[in-house]
Amino acid sequence: MNDILSEIAAYKRREIEAAKERIDPDEMEDRAFAVPKPRAFMAAIREKLAERRPALIAEIKKASPSRGLIREEFDPAALARAYQEGGATCLSVLTDEPSFQGRPEYLQQARGACSLPALRKDFMFDPYQVFEARTWGADCILVIMAAVTDHEAQALIGTAEAIAMDVLVEVHDEAELERALRLDADLIGINNRDLRSFRTDLATSERLAPMVPKDRIVVAESGIANPADIARLQACGIHAFLVGESLMRQADVAEATRRLLSPALVEVA
Numbered sequence: 001m002n003d004i005l006s007e008i009a010a011y012k013r014r015e016i017e018a019a020k021e022r023i024d025p026d027e028m029e030d031r032a033f034a035v036p037k038p039r040a041f042m043a044a045i046r047e048k049l050a051e052r053r054p055a056l057i058a059e060i061k062k063a064s065p066s067r068g069l070i071r072e073e074f075d076p077a078a079l080a081r082a083y084q085e086g087g088a089t090c091l092s093v094l095t096d097e098p099s100f101q102g103r104p105e106y107l108q109q110a111r112g113a114c115s116l117p118a119l120r121k122d123f124m125f126d127p128y129q130v131f132e133a134r135t136w137g138a139d140c141i142l143v144i145m146a147a148v149t150d151h152e153a154q155a156l157i158g159t160a161e162a163i164a165m166d167v168l169v170e171v172h173d174e175a176e177l178e179r180a181l182r183l184d185a186d187l188i189g190i191n192n193r194d195l196r197s198f199r200t201d202l203a204t205s206e207r208l209a210p211m212v213p214k215d216r217i218v219v220a221e222s223g224i225a226n227p228a229d230i231a232r233l234q235a236c237g238i239h240a241f242l243v244g245e246s247l248m249r250q251a252d253v254a255e256a257t258r259r260l261l262s263p264a265l266v267e268v269a
Protein backbone atom coordinates (compact mmCIF):
# COMPACT_ATOMS: atom_id res chain seq x y z
CA MET A 1 0.00 0.00 0.00
CA ASN A 2 1.87 3.00 -1.29
CA ASP A 3 -0.54 5.87 -0.92
CA ILE A 4 -0.80 9.10 1.03
CA LEU A 5 -2.33 7.41 4.09
CA SER A 6 0.57 5.03 4.51
CA GLU A 7 3.03 7.87 3.98
CA ILE A 8 1.27 9.91 6.63
CA ALA A 9 1.14 6.92 8.99
CA ALA A 10 4.89 6.49 8.62
CA TYR A 11 5.82 10.06 9.51
CA LYS A 12 3.19 10.21 12.27
CA ARG A 13 4.75 7.21 13.96
CA ARG A 14 8.12 8.97 13.82
CA GLU A 15 6.56 12.19 15.14
CA ILE A 16 4.94 10.31 18.02
CA GLU A 17 8.21 8.65 19.01
CA ALA A 18 10.00 12.01 18.91
CA ALA A 19 7.28 13.64 21.01
CA LYS A 20 7.56 10.86 23.59
CA GLU A 21 11.27 11.64 23.86
CA ARG A 22 10.48 15.24 24.74
CA ILE A 23 7.62 14.57 27.17
CA ASP A 24 7.24 11.00 28.36
CA PRO A 25 3.85 9.29 28.18
CA ASP A 26 3.18 9.28 31.93
CA GLU A 27 3.91 12.98 32.14
CA MET A 28 1.70 13.70 29.12
CA GLU A 29 -1.13 11.71 30.69
CA ASP A 30 -0.79 13.66 33.95
CA ARG A 31 -0.88 16.92 32.02
CA ALA A 32 -4.00 15.85 30.14
CA PHE A 33 -5.81 15.12 33.39
CA ALA A 34 -4.68 18.45 34.84
CA VAL A 35 -6.20 20.77 32.21
CA PRO A 36 -9.68 22.24 32.74
CA LYS A 37 -12.57 20.08 31.57
CA PRO A 38 -13.32 19.84 27.85
CA ARG A 39 -16.13 21.78 26.21
CA ALA A 40 -18.97 19.47 25.23
CA PHE A 41 -18.50 18.86 21.52
CA MET A 42 -21.10 16.22 20.73
CA ALA A 43 -23.63 17.75 23.14
CA ALA A 44 -23.33 21.07 21.29
CA ILE A 45 -24.21 19.27 18.05
CA ARG A 46 -27.09 17.42 19.69
CA GLU A 47 -28.47 20.68 21.05
CA LYS A 48 -28.34 22.29 17.63
CA LEU A 49 -30.17 19.33 16.10
CA ALA A 50 -32.75 19.40 18.90
CA GLU A 51 -33.44 23.00 17.87
CA ARG A 52 -33.95 21.55 14.38
CA ARG A 53 -31.07 23.56 13.02
CA PRO A 54 -28.05 22.37 11.05
CA ALA A 55 -24.86 21.87 13.05
CA LEU A 56 -21.69 23.11 11.38
CA ILE A 57 -18.23 21.95 12.37
CA ALA A 58 -16.21 24.71 10.75
CA GLU A 59 -12.66 23.84 9.81
CA ILE A 60 -9.52 25.95 10.08
CA LYS A 61 -7.21 24.63 7.37
CA LYS A 62 -4.40 26.49 5.68
CA ALA A 63 -3.41 23.92 3.07
CA SER A 64 -4.05 20.32 2.06
CA PRO A 65 -2.32 17.64 -0.01
CA SER A 66 -5.05 17.74 -2.65
CA ARG A 67 -5.39 21.53 -2.88
CA GLY A 68 -2.05 22.99 -1.85
CA LEU A 69 -2.27 26.39 -0.16
CA ILE A 70 -5.92 27.21 0.50
CA ARG A 71 -5.72 30.48 2.42
CA GLU A 72 -2.89 33.04 2.47
CA GLU A 73 -4.07 35.38 5.18
CA PHE A 74 -4.30 32.95 8.07
CA ASP A 75 -5.15 34.07 11.60
CA PRO A 76 -6.70 31.15 13.53
CA ALA A 77 -8.09 33.38 16.30
CA ALA A 78 -9.81 35.72 13.83
CA LEU A 79 -11.12 32.76 11.83
CA ALA A 80 -12.53 31.12 14.95
CA ARG A 81 -14.34 34.31 15.91
CA ALA A 82 -15.70 34.66 12.37
CA TYR A 83 -16.97 31.08 12.43
CA GLN A 84 -18.67 31.60 15.77
CA GLU A 85 -20.20 34.87 14.60
CA GLY A 86 -21.43 33.13 11.45
CA GLY A 87 -23.26 30.46 13.45
CA ALA A 88 -20.87 27.49 13.57
CA THR A 89 -21.47 24.96 16.35
CA CYS A 90 -17.94 23.55 16.66
CA LEU A 91 -14.45 24.07 15.24
CA SER A 92 -12.09 21.64 13.55
CA VAL A 93 -8.44 22.69 13.48
CA LEU A 94 -5.72 20.92 11.53
CA THR A 95 -2.65 20.22 13.64
CA ASP A 96 -0.75 18.09 11.10
CA GLU A 97 2.13 20.09 9.71
CA PRO A 98 3.77 18.06 6.90
CA SER A 99 0.59 17.61 4.82
CA PHE A 100 -1.72 20.41 6.01
CA GLN A 101 0.58 23.16 7.32
CA GLY A 102 -1.26 22.84 10.61
CA ARG A 103 0.14 23.46 14.08
CA PRO A 104 -0.88 22.77 17.69
CA GLU A 105 -0.71 26.55 18.28
CA TYR A 106 -3.47 27.10 15.73
CA LEU A 107 -5.78 24.91 17.79
CA GLN A 108 -4.87 26.78 20.97
CA GLN A 109 -5.30 30.18 19.33
CA ALA A 110 -8.60 29.30 17.67
CA ARG A 111 -10.20 27.74 20.73
CA GLY A 112 -8.88 30.51 22.96
CA ALA A 113 -10.57 33.14 20.81
CA CYS A 114 -14.12 31.80 21.03
CA SER A 115 -16.37 29.59 23.13
CA LEU A 116 -16.85 26.78 20.62
CA PRO A 117 -15.70 23.22 21.32
CA ALA A 118 -12.83 22.15 19.06
CA LEU A 119 -11.73 19.01 17.25
CA ARG A 120 -8.05 18.20 16.80
CA LYS A 121 -7.97 17.34 13.11
CA ASP A 122 -5.05 14.99 12.67
CA PHE A 123 -4.12 11.39 12.01
CA MET A 124 -4.37 9.61 15.32
CA PHE A 125 -2.71 6.27 16.01
CA ASP A 126 -1.53 6.33 19.59
CA PRO A 127 -3.26 7.23 22.88
CA TYR A 128 -0.35 9.58 23.49
CA GLN A 129 -1.76 11.86 20.79
CA VAL A 130 -5.10 11.98 22.57
CA PHE A 131 -3.50 13.20 25.80
CA GLU A 132 -1.41 15.64 23.80
CA ALA A 133 -4.53 16.92 22.04
CA ARG A 134 -6.18 17.58 25.39
CA THR A 135 -3.19 19.60 26.62
CA TRP A 136 -3.61 21.77 23.52
CA GLY A 137 -7.25 22.33 24.42
CA ALA A 138 -8.93 19.87 22.06
CA ASP A 139 -12.39 18.70 23.09
CA CYS A 140 -12.77 16.00 20.46
CA ILE A 141 -10.47 13.76 18.42
CA LEU A 142 -10.77 12.24 14.99
CA VAL A 143 -10.36 8.50 14.38
CA ILE A 144 -9.98 7.63 10.70
CA MET A 145 -11.03 4.03 10.13
CA ALA A 146 -9.08 3.88 6.86
CA ALA A 147 -5.88 4.56 8.81
CA VAL A 148 -6.21 2.41 11.93
CA THR A 149 -6.91 -1.16 13.02
CA ASP A 150 -9.99 -1.88 15.14
CA HIS A 151 -7.66 -2.38 18.07
CA GLU A 152 -6.02 1.03 17.58
CA ALA A 153 -9.42 2.68 17.17
CA GLN A 154 -10.63 1.10 20.39
CA ALA A 155 -7.57 2.29 22.29
CA LEU A 156 -7.99 5.85 21.01
CA ILE A 157 -11.68 5.91 21.89
CA GLY A 158 -11.09 4.44 25.34
CA THR A 159 -8.43 7.05 26.06
CA ALA A 160 -10.65 9.89 24.90
CA GLU A 161 -13.48 8.64 27.09
CA ALA A 162 -11.21 8.50 30.12
CA ILE A 163 -10.56 12.23 29.81
CA ALA A 164 -14.14 13.13 28.80
CA MET A 165 -13.29 13.96 25.20
CA ASP A 166 -15.62 13.17 22.34
CA VAL A 167 -14.64 11.18 19.26
CA LEU A 168 -15.57 11.64 15.63
CA VAL A 169 -15.12 8.30 13.86
CA GLU A 170 -14.56 8.80 10.15
CA VAL A 171 -15.55 6.32 7.44
CA HIS A 172 -15.54 6.35 3.67
CA ASP A 173 -17.15 3.06 2.65
CA GLU A 174 -19.44 0.27 3.83
CA ALA A 175 -16.70 -1.87 5.34
CA GLU A 176 -15.32 1.03 7.40
CA LEU A 177 -18.82 1.97 8.51
CA GLU A 178 -19.51 -1.57 9.69
CA ARG A 179 -16.30 -1.53 11.71
CA ALA A 180 -17.16 1.90 13.14
CA LEU A 181 -20.63 0.77 14.18
CA ARG A 182 -19.14 -2.09 16.18
CA LEU A 183 -17.16 0.49 18.17
CA ASP A 184 -18.60 2.63 20.89
CA ALA A 185 -18.92 5.67 18.64
CA ASP A 186 -21.84 8.07 18.65
CA LEU A 187 -20.45 10.56 16.14
CA ILE A 188 -19.94 9.05 12.71
CA GLY A 189 -18.27 11.19 10.05
CA ILE A 190 -18.81 10.18 6.45
CA ASN A 191 -15.91 11.54 4.45
CA ASN A 192 -16.97 12.30 0.90
CA ARG A 193 -13.32 12.50 -0.04
CA ASP A 194 -11.46 9.28 -0.72
CA LEU A 195 -8.18 9.85 1.13
CA ARG A 196 -6.42 7.56 -1.35
CA SER A 197 -7.57 9.05 -4.66
CA PHE A 198 -8.75 12.47 -3.36
CA ARG A 199 -11.96 12.03 -5.35
CA THR A 200 -14.80 13.85 -3.60
CA ASP A 201 -18.44 12.93 -4.13
CA LEU A 202 -21.42 13.80 -1.92
CA ALA A 203 -23.04 10.57 -3.10
CA THR A 204 -20.83 8.81 -0.54
CA SER A 205 -22.82 10.45 2.28
CA GLU A 206 -26.10 9.73 0.52
CA ARG A 207 -25.20 6.07 0.17
CA LEU A 208 -23.88 5.45 3.68
CA ALA A 209 -26.10 7.66 5.86
CA PRO A 210 -29.14 5.36 5.65
CA MET A 211 -27.00 2.53 7.09
CA VAL A 212 -26.35 4.42 10.33
CA PRO A 213 -28.72 3.69 13.26
CA LYS A 214 -30.79 6.69 14.30
CA ASP A 215 -29.21 6.96 17.76
CA ARG A 216 -25.86 7.95 16.21
CA ILE A 217 -25.14 11.36 14.74
CA VAL A 218 -23.99 11.47 11.12
CA VAL A 219 -21.60 14.22 10.07
CA ALA A 220 -21.11 14.72 6.34
CA GLU A 221 -17.50 15.71 5.69
CA SER A 222 -15.67 17.30 2.75
CA GLY A 223 -16.65 18.79 -0.56
CA ILE A 224 -19.57 20.85 0.79
CA ALA A 225 -19.51 24.14 -1.08
CA ASN A 226 -22.91 25.85 -0.93
CA PRO A 227 -26.43 25.86 0.53
CA ALA A 228 -27.62 23.50 -2.22
CA ASP A 229 -25.11 20.87 -1.03
CA ILE A 230 -26.44 21.25 2.51
CA ALA A 231 -30.02 20.86 1.26
CA ARG A 232 -29.07 17.77 -0.74
CA LEU A 233 -27.55 16.13 2.34
CA GLN A 234 -30.48 17.12 4.55
CA ALA A 235 -32.74 15.33 2.11
CA CYS A 236 -31.10 12.06 3.17
CA GLY A 237 -31.36 12.88 6.86
CA ILE A 238 -27.96 14.43 7.53
CA HIS A 239 -28.00 17.56 9.67
CA ALA A 240 -24.36 17.94 10.76
CA PHE A 241 -21.64 19.09 8.38
CA LEU A 242 -17.88 19.47 8.45
CA VAL A 243 -16.78 22.19 6.04
CA GLY A 244 -13.32 23.60 5.43
CA GLU A 245 -12.07 24.68 2.05
CA SER A 246 -15.16 26.41 0.67
CA LEU A 247 -15.32 28.68 3.74
CA MET A 248 -11.55 29.13 3.99
CA ARG A 249 -11.53 30.56 0.47
CA GLN A 250 -13.88 33.43 1.34
CA ALA A 251 -12.69 36.90 2.28
CA ASP A 252 -15.55 37.38 4.75
CA VAL A 253 -15.70 34.08 6.61
CA ALA A 254 -18.47 35.09 9.02
CA GLU A 255 -20.73 36.16 6.19
CA ALA A 256 -19.92 33.04 4.14
CA THR A 257 -20.76 30.86 7.14
CA ARG A 258 -24.07 32.64 7.63
CA ARG A 259 -24.87 32.28 3.96
CA LEU A 260 -24.01 28.57 3.92
CA LEU A 261 -26.36 27.92 6.85
CA SER A 262 -29.17 30.36 6.10
CA PRO A 263 -31.48 28.47 3.71
CA ALA A 264 -30.97 25.36 5.78
CA LEU A 265 -32.84 26.81 8.75
CA VAL A 266 -36.18 26.07 7.20
CA GLU A 267 -35.13 22.89 5.44
CA VAL A 268 -34.31 20.67 8.43
CA ALA A 269 -36.80 17.84 8.42
Ligand SMILES: O=P(O)(O)OC[C@@H](O)[C@@H](O)c1c[nH]c2ccccc12
Pocket residue numbers: 059061121122123144170191221222223224242243244245246
Ligand atom coordinates in the same frame (compact mmCIF):
# COMPACT_ATOMS: atom_id res chain seq x y z
O1 LIG B 1 -12.16 21.20 2.99
P1 LIG B 1 -13.38 20.35 2.86
O2 LIG B 1 -13.52 19.69 1.52
O3 LIG B 1 -14.62 21.10 3.24
O4 LIG B 1 -13.23 19.14 3.91
C1 LIG B 1 -13.13 19.36 5.30
C2 LIG B 1 -12.75 18.05 6.02
O5 LIG B 1 -13.79 17.13 5.83
C3 LIG B 1 -11.42 17.50 5.50
O6 LIG B 1 -10.45 18.44 5.78
C4 LIG B 1 -11.06 16.17 6.11
C5 LIG B 1 -11.90 15.14 6.37
N1 LIG B 1 -11.26 14.10 6.92
C6 LIG B 1 -9.97 14.42 7.04
C7 LIG B 1 -8.91 13.70 7.60
C8 LIG B 1 -7.70 14.29 7.65
C9 LIG B 1 -7.50 15.58 7.16
C10 LIG B 1 -8.52 16.30 6.60
C11 LIG B 1 -9.78 15.74 6.55
